[in-house]
Amino acid sequence: MINFIMIAFCIAAGMLLRRTNLIHSEAHKGINTWILYFALPAVSFKYIPKIVWSSQLLFPVFSAILVWAGSWLFMEVYCRRKNYKQRSRSSLELAAGYSNTSFIGFPLIIAYFGEAQLPIAIICDQTTFILLSTAGIINALKANVQDGETIDVKFMLRKLVSFPPLIGCITALMLSQFVDLSVAEPFF
Numbered sequence: 001m002i003n004f005i006m007i008a009f010c011i012a013a014g015m016l017l018r019r020t021n022l023i024h025s026e027a028h029k030g031i032n033t034w035i036l037y038f039a040l041p042a043v044s045f046k047y048i049p050k051i052v053w054s055s056q057l058l059f060p061v062f063s064a065i066l067v068w069a070g071s072w073l074f075m076e077v078y079c080r081r082k083n084y085k086q087r088s089r090s091s092l093e094l095a096a097g098y099s100n101t102s103f104i105g106f107p108l109i110i111a112y113f114g115e116a117q118l119p120i121a122i123i124c125d126q127t128t129f130i131l132l133s134t135a136g137i138i139n140a141l142k143a144n145v146q147d148g149e150t151i152d153v154k155f156m157l158r159k160l161v162s163f164p165p166l167i168g169c170i171t172a173l174m175l176s177q178f179v180d181l182s183v184a185e186p187f188f
Helices: 002-019 027-050 055-082 086-097 105-113 115-144 153-161 164-175 181-187
Strands: none
Touching: 002 105, 027 115, 027 164, 027 181, 055 086, 055 115, 086 115, 105 115, 115 153, 115 164, 153 164
């Protein structure tokens, strides 16, 4: 219950601070930078080493892929029936098929299921991130690609492998096999 109160409090505080001009209009950029470069990688270092790997963990991975594929298929059929242009189709596919489970999702997972289930949310988050960073970017670019233009695959891959939460996730996966990260847990 405290997580719901915290989410409501943070949203209300942000709205109040913004309305009263007590924070700079670009303050969200600093907060987002801190979250992407420090908070989300730290979550990976705290929870990924505790995951007990089993075939049951394939379900969260495939469920994210199934939701994406189902929404893509539905939007393709729907948009063709309505004769929507590619830009509208891409926008609807992006809105329906991808989720960000970290910013609001992690506190909700903890509130509904407990902190022990957060590693599953991390797996889902990384799966949807990879989908968004590949298929999602291609989808968004298709909406703006002019005749004769191509999608820059090198740029897309560079962005994918340099994303700090993904680097944190992969590093936590690899390091936890060789190093006991529990001594550093107070930092996370």
